[in-house]
Amino acid sequence: MIELPIVRVKERAAEWPTQDVTDQALEDPYWRPLPFVEFALKFHGRCNLACDYCYMYEMADQSWKSKPVAMSRKTIDQVAFRLGEHLRAHADEIAGASVRMHGGEALLAGADQFAYAARAFRNAAPSEVPLRLVTTTNGVLLSDENLLNVLREHRIGVTVSLDGDSEGQNRHRKYANGRGSYDQVMRGIEVLNRPDYRDLFDLVLCTIDLENDPLTTYEALLATGAPAVDFLLPLGNWSSPPPGWTAGNGGTAYADWLIPIFERWYSTVPLPAGVRLFENIMTLCLGGHAYTEGLGLNPFQLIVIESDGTIELGDALKSAYEGAPYTGLDVFRNTFDDARLLPGVVARQRKVAGLSPICVSCSIRDICGAGEYSTRYRAGSGFLNPSVYCADLAKLICHIRDRALTDVERLRAERAVPGP
Secondary structure, eight states: OOOOOOOOOOOOOOOSSSSHHHHHHHTOOOOOOOOEEEEEOOBBBBBOOOOOOOHHHSSSSSSSSSSSSSHHHHHHHHHHHHHHHHHTTTTTGOOEEEEEEEEGGGGGOOOOHHHHHHHHHHHSSSSOEEEEEEEEESSSTTHHHHHHHHHHHHEEEEEOOOOSSSSHHHSSSBBTTSOOOOOHHHHHHHHHTTTTTTTGGGEEEEETTTTOOOHHHHHHTTTTTTTTTEEEOOOOSSOHHHTTTTTGGTOOHHHHHHHHHHHHTSSSOOHHHHHHHHHHHHHHHHOOOOTTTTTSOOOOOOOEEEESSSESGGGGGTTTSSTTTOOOOTTTOOGGGTTSSHHHHHHHTTTGGGOOOOTTTOTTTTTTSSSSSSOOOOOTTBSOOOOOOOOHHHHHHHHHHHHHHHHHHHHHHHHHHHOO
16 A cells, blocks of 8 residues: 555646546556655756746746746755655665756855755765766866866766757857857867867757757757757747747658658768667667656656756746746655645556546557657646647657667568578
């Protein structure tokens, strides 16, 4: 019998998921809530850029205005305590965990704060649970070698957000005065690529802009020297569609933008860098498991801690409506276990049982997984919908699946042919 406390939070009328989701899950003798293994911290609550598509500052949820500018050391200590508590309680269920220090712009917290936090988190984690520390940055401050030395000392991986070449980057990722950020970010990436810091460089993350040429964008990302790149679909939903969305008229603008990149990437031998989106789709098509959220049916095991210590359900939910990530919990009064039976967590741990009827009957259900959770939102029905990117995902997935499976069959046939 599961004895976790059931925490009831504010619900929007008739919008899914409601408390019924948790109640039904608890009636299933084969279901148990999973522990959290990814902890995303709002390490610094402000940013030195003013990107016009930012989910945190420019979209529906504006709760950042009432939060502290940065996470205090008292809050860091309490997060570390809760982290250790949770990982020890579930050590036999967890192969590893990660703490992701995000913002705003996380590097604004400074070198001393990163060193303090890294020590706190590593000291709190039980030795039997490997802990990975990472940070995501807009790259503007990466030329600070003092900061990079701290990241190296404490083995904190770095993901850099970059939207392509100078024109692509500067269209949206600007300073508040309108000046583009490309030159400063590339100076930071140049420093990050030096031998002393190269091992820190994990990934370049690109938010898709349909106004940018896809292949030019891809080549610009490769030119950073990152070992892997990834493409993010802009956050949007059925009530507030993403920019340039054409599915309402039968179009697939985002799939059409991504497919030429896939073809260039897939046809290059050896591959110049991993592309996380494509690799995940191919892995799922071949019967494996995705390693990032937004594809497949892997259960949700991520929790967000805001700069004031409040516990929230996920950053992307800020794009749906005011209060969408709200839980009513915080690290001072609550354990992470207290969040495991929230409807918004349970719904994303129930696999097929947490999908809309349309998605349940779809032939690529196990690959698509209904898309990124926040993109399923529709006012009135909540998140029990396919992704607003349903048509785009279907076209992209089927293209990649057919291309990969054709090659698999060709290789099988070649091996079956007897030699001379």
